[in-house]
Amino acid sequence: MNFINTLLPTPARSLLLFVVWLLLNNSVAPIHLIVAAVLAVLIPQLTAPFRDPQPPIRRWGLALRYIGRVLLDIVLANLQVIKLVLGPNKNLRPGFVLVPLAITEALPLTILAGTVSLTPGTVSAEILPYQLHENSAKPKFLLLHVLDLQNEAELIASIKQRYEQPLKEIFQC
Amino acid sequence: MTWLEWIIALLVIAGTLFVLLGSVALIKLPDFYTRLHGPTKATTLGLGSLVLASMVFFNFIEQQLNLQQLLIALFLFISAPVTAYMLIKAGLHQKLAPTAGTQQQELMKQRDKLAKGE
Numbered sequence: 001m002n003f004i005n006t007l008l009p010t011p012a013r014s015l016l017l018f019v020v021w022l023l024l025n026n027s028v029a030p031i032h033l034i035v036a037a038v039l040a041v042l043i044p045q046l047t048a049p050f051r052d053p054q055p056p057i058r059r060w061g062l063a064l065r066y067i068g069r070v071l072l073d074i075v076l077a078n079l080q081v082i083k084l085v086l087g088p089n090k091n092l093r094p095g096f097v098l099v100p101l102a103i104t105e106a107l108p109l110t111i112l113a114g115t116v117s118l119t120p121g122t123v124s125a126e127i128l129p130y131q132l133h134e135n136s137a138k139p140k141f142l143l144l145h146v147l148d149l150q151n152e153a154e155l156i157a158s159i160k161q162r163y164e165q166p167l168k169e170i171f172q173c
Numbered sequence: 174m175t176w177l178e179w180i181i182a183l184l185v186i187a188g189t190l191f192v193l194l195g196s197v198a199l200i201k202l203p204d205f206y207t208r209l210h211g212p213t214k215a216t217t218l219g220l221g222s223l224v225l226a227s228m229v230f231f232n233f234i235e236q237q238l239n240l241q242q243l244l245i246a247l248f249l250f251i252s253a254p255v256t257a258y259m260l261i262k263a264g265l266h267q268k269l270a271p272t273a274g275t276q277q278q279e280l281m282k283q284r285d286k287l288a289k290g291e
Contacts, residue, residue, distance in 0.1 A: 023244050078191060078218045081210055085198040094207050095276030098287075117254035118217060123209050124254070125261045128287040141287060145206045145261060149276050 007041060009048050014040040054107040058172040066166050073119040080120050084148055095149035096125070099156050101164070104138040106131075108167045113142065115163050121147040122155075177233055184226035191219030204272040205264045213257040220249055 008014050021036040022028060057063050084092060103109055113124040125143040146155065174182075198211025224242045231239035271278060 020244060023240050026239060026241050074214070074218055074221075077214050081198070081214050082191075082194050085194060085201065085211060085215075089201070089203050092203070092207065093274070093276065094204075094272060096271075096280040097277065098280055098283075113258060114251075114254035117213055117257050118250070121210065123206075123213055123257050123261055125258075125265060126284060126288075128284060130288045143265075143280060143284060143287075145209070147207055147210045152277075 008044065010044050010051075013044050017043055052106060055105050055171045055173050057170055059170050062166060063170045066163075066170060069162075069166075070115050070119065077118065077120040081147065084121070092147060093149050095146050095152075097122075097144045097146055097149065097152055097155060099142040099144060099159055101127075101139055101142055102160070103164060103168055103171075103173060105171065105173045108171045108173060109139060112163055112167055116142070116144065116159060119163075122159075177229065181226045181229050181234075184222045184229070188219045188222030188226060191215045191222065193219075195219060204275075205269045206261065206271055206275075209257055209261055213253055217249060217253045221246055224249075 018036045018040040021039055022032060025032045101109070101112075103112065109127060113127065116122050116124045123145045125145050127139050128141045128143060129137050129139070131139065149155070192215070195211040195215030198215065199208050202208045202211065224246045228239065228242045231237060231242075265281060265284065268281070271281070
């Protein structure tokens with residue numbers, strides 16, 4: 001068991017690399033299987049020193065539902081943005097919004113910022129305060145740019161309830 | 174035309190339209206910050222539709238298992254928000270002026286303080 005732990009420090013990542021390599025080559029010929037296996041062992045070994053520990057996904061069912069919801073929201077977001085883009089510019093009400101954060105871990109926060117960028121009318125601008133070194137203050141706010149800002153409180157509440165709350169539960173942080 | 178071909182045609186047309194509209198947004202909108210919205214969203218969905226069309230074509234019509242497109246979609250969905258984030262951060266750092274009528278512009282000034290954790 002110890003031997004396996006040293007050989008594959010991050011089994012999930014190794015599996016991902018293995019699958020991605022086979023997908024890239026679009027083949028399961030023995031030579032590709034061998035190269036994929038070598039890469040799946042070597043790359044995690046080489047990159048291990050750069051890794052920051054991240055919270056693991058604790059609730060997979062919820063994570064899958066989250067992906068489905070985000071894909072649906074991307075389609076809705078596009079219809080909305082297209083409506084705004086095709087209309088006259090003077091109808092736009094752009095604005096900045098500061099969203100107070102409840103999660104502080106890097107991985108869930110990255111996913112949250114990415115989701116917000118891909119969904120209705122909002123783009124993540126900055127996570128404040130800056131995380132320059134390990135002892136920086138914890139992230140407190142997410143600064144957003146909104147294409148058509150109507151009701152700030154409603155927008156913040158919907159982001160917190162629709163995206164932040166599920167992420168909190170998925171990572172249990 | 175079979176119904177599969179109809180689906181592919183629809184996906185290709187929808188995808189092209191979304192990519193085109195994303196580019197229109199890039200030209201038409203008034204300032205740097207609003208312009209970012211087009212390419213991050215519309216172009217992602219447009220390319221997503223094209224990738225889906227390609228997947229349906231190769232897997233069902235050409236009858237060969239072909240999943241590379243999944244990787245393209247995956248990389249796209251990871252890289253688009255990161256690119257947008259880097260661009261808008263650079264814009265804020267350069268203090269690019271937002272268009273007149275942008276709400277809560279004072280947040281652009283406050284962010285220097287917030288960035289230091291005050």
